[in-house]
Amino acid sequence: MKALVAIKRVVDYNVKVRANSDNSDVELANVKMSMNPFCEIAVEEAVRLKEKGVVSEIVTVSIGTQQSQEQLRTSLALGADRSILVQVDQPLEPLAVAKCLKAVCDDEKPDLILMGKQAIDGDNNQTGQMLASLLGCAQGTFASDVTVEDGKVAVTREIDGGLQTLSLSLPAVVTSDLRLNKPRYASLPNIMKSKSKPLATVNTDELGIDISPRTKQLGVEPPAQRQAGIMVGDVTQLVDKLKNEAKVIS
Amino acid sequence: MSILVVAEHNNQQLSPATLSALSAATQIGDVIDILVVGCDCQIVAEQAAVIPAVNKVIVADNAAYAHFIAENIAPLIAAVADGYSHILATATTTAKNTMPRVAALLDVQAISDISGVVSEDTFKRPIYAGNLIATVQSSDAVKVITVRGTAFDAFANEGGSAPIEVIDQVHDLGISSFVDEQLAQSDRPELTAASIVISGGRGMASGENFDLLYKIADKLGAAVGASRAAVDADFVPNDMQVGQTGKIVAPDLYIAVGISGAIQHLAGMKDSKVIVAINKDEEAPIFSVADYGLSADLFTALPELESKLS
Numbered sequence: 154m155k156a157l158v159a160i161k162r163v164v165d166y167n168v169k170v171r172a173n174s175d176n177s178d179v180e181l182a183n184v185k186m187s188m189n190p191f192c193e194i195a196v197e198e199a200v201r202l203k204e205k206g207v208v209s210e211i212v213t214v215s216i217g218t219q220q221s222q223e224q225l226r227t228s229l230a231l232g233a234d235r236s237i238l239v240q241v242d243q244p245l246e247p248l249a250v251a252k253c254l255k256a257v258c259d260d261e262k263p264d265l266i267l268m269g270k271q272a273i274d275g276d277n278n279q280t281g282q283m284l285a286s287l288l289g290c291a292q293g294t295f296a297s298d299v300t301v302e303d304g305k306v307a308v309t310r311e312i313d314g315g316l317q318t319l320s321l322s323l324p325a326v327v328t329s330d331l332r333l334n335k336p337r338y339a340s341l342p343n344i345m346k347s348k349s350k351p352l353a354t355v356n357t358d359e360l361g362i363d364i365s366p367r368t369k370q371l372g373v374e375p376p377a378q379r380q381a382g383i384m385v386g387d388v389t390q391l392v393d394k395l396k397n398e399a400k401v402i403s
Numbered sequence: 404m405s406i407l408v409v410a411e412h413n414n415q416q417l418s419p420a421t422l423s424a425l426s427a428a429t430q431i432g433d434v435i436d437i438l439v440v441g442c443d444c445q446i447v448a449e450q451a452a453v454i455p456a457v458n459k460v461i462v463a464d465n466a467a468y469a470h471f472i473a474e475n476i477a478p479l480i481a482a483v484a485d486g487y488s489h490i491l492a493t494a495t496t497t498a499k500n501t502m503p504r505v506a507a508l509l510d511v512q513a514i515s516d517i518s519g520v521v522s523e524d525t526f527k528r529p530i531y532a533g534n535l536i537a538t539v540q541s542s543d544a545v546k547v548i549t550v551r552g553t554a555f556d557a558f559a560n561e562g563g564s565a566p567i568e569v570i571d572q573v574h575d576l577g578i579s580s581f582v583d584e585q586l587a588q589s590d591r592p593e594l595t596a597a598s599i600v601i602s603g604g605r606g607m608a609s610g611e612n613f614d615l616l617y618k619i620a621d622k623l624g625a626a627v628g629a630s631r632a633a634v635d636a637d638f639v640p641n642d643m644q645v646g647q648t649g650k651i652v653a654p655d656l657y658i659a660v661g662i663s664g665a666i667q668h669l670a671g672m673k674d675s676k677v678i679v680a681i682n683k684d685e686e687a688p689i690f691s692v693a694d695y696g697l698s699a700d701l702f703t704a705l706p707e708l709e710s711k712l713s
Contacts, residue, residue, distance in 0.1 A: 312642075
């Protein structure tokens with residue numbers, strides 16, 4: 154069974170982002186970039202399925218600038234077999250990313266497509282669902298458990314009230330939630346080996362996809378700040394403040 | 404300009420979350436229809452019909468929609484969408500799962516989790532875990548939108564009498580089937596609807612120690628939440644997580660206990676009206692957003708707090 158994992162290069166989760174000087178976008182100059190944490194979980198899940206003998210080949214795909222090769226190399230060091238970069242010069246919206254991935258899937262015909270539930274930059278939580286829609290296939294979003302058996306995949310999903318398990322026909326798109334697994338670190342020998350694994354580059358013209366934007370970002374701003382509060386000395390004072398000043402308990 | 408709001412419900416009860424999407428819809432236009440899709444959900448349609456802002460209720464009732472399988476309800480929503488300028492739903496896990504699929508069927512770029520309406524085509528939404536707010540303008544003919552529940556006040560949900568229209572379209576792709584569901588059973592209020600929330604973090608040290616929070620919650624009529632650290636440590640189940648990737652809450656009173664205040668957590672609760680932080684680390688970032696901070700050992704502070712609440 155072939156697994157395809159989509160990954161995204163994003164601002165590292167430890168970076169405190171801020172607006173650029175004209176408030177048109179996020180300041181990205183000299184900012185550390187990494188693989189989106191949810192994508193790392195998706196890569197890890199594919200590697201575990203390969204270790205179990207369920208998956209025979211793992212192909213990772215990124216839609217991004219040439220620098221996204223770094224994150225694809227990381228995925229190769231973590232256990233992917235080969236990578237494809239769909240090279241674009243500007244950031245794409247989720248719909249355009251899903252269209253690029255659809256074109257790659259039409260070519261590669263994976264049985265299982267794994268990706269993060271959302272990227273920590275735009276926080277859209279759309280691409281996996283859109284890809285499943287374009288492929289006309291099943292989707293298992295916000296996955297906390299993935300089990301492949303009898304030509305189907307059972308996905309346990311984190312939903313508002315608890316957990317839901319679905320059985321999906323293949324091919325299917327599965328998006329990872331935080332608790333699907335704990336990703337490993339790449340070992341030094343595997344990092345060395347990854348440098349010789351295949352990494353192909355294609356562009357969107359070759360795929361014949363319309364990536365023109367449907368939305369325009371008019372600006373970014375910091376959220377409203379809260380007024381500084383006070384420290385209370387003990388529980389008695391806290392209860393008094395809540396009852397008599399804030400009036401939120403009686 | 405007419406707007407379609409997709410109702411959130413469990414086939415028996417219209418979820419109050421639906422009112423947030425309706426509230427956002429009233430800021431965009433004034434002809435608002437509501438779609439109830441489910442199985443044996445006629446009673447939900449009747450609840451929706453008495454909301455004064457609703458022009459018409461559309462019901463699609465079929466076994467294929469029983470568990471809100473996105474593969475089946477997305478094509479239905481896309482078919483009903485014809486003629487509407489906006490399709491809105493509150494950003495529950497059901498809507499997050501379904502609406503992007505609807506958008507792809509309509510070939511439009513969805514707009515997730517809006518926190519403000521600027522105009523009929525321009526919206527505000529948090530990005531980077533709420534560290535920045537982006538203003539986004541859509542050029543698509545139909546705007547497919549999810550709405551951050553805490554950003555829009557719910558409003559009157561009775562007194563109206565909208566007509567109910569039944570449609571019998573069935574979309575059953577047959578590629579996904581429901582296996583089972585483990586839903587948390589609790590007598591306490593639901594996290595996103597509670598007026599008081601008390602949450603525990605890594606500082607709670609174990610799942611058993613959450614009893615200290617439950618006792619206080621029962622005295623206050625509060626819901627109990629948790630930080631990602633507490634969920635990752637298996638103290639409590641995932642549906643209790645408050646934060647950017649968990650539940651977004653904005654109660655009148657939020658009490659954070661043994662929570663350091665990672666950005667991820669703050670993104671899920673910083674719109675609460677009053678925030679209390681109890682943490683023994685005086686330097687914890689949670690104190691920077693707290694209205695009232697108490698630097699104390701939670702294992703002595705919590706029993707004392709419980710005893711002082713009548």
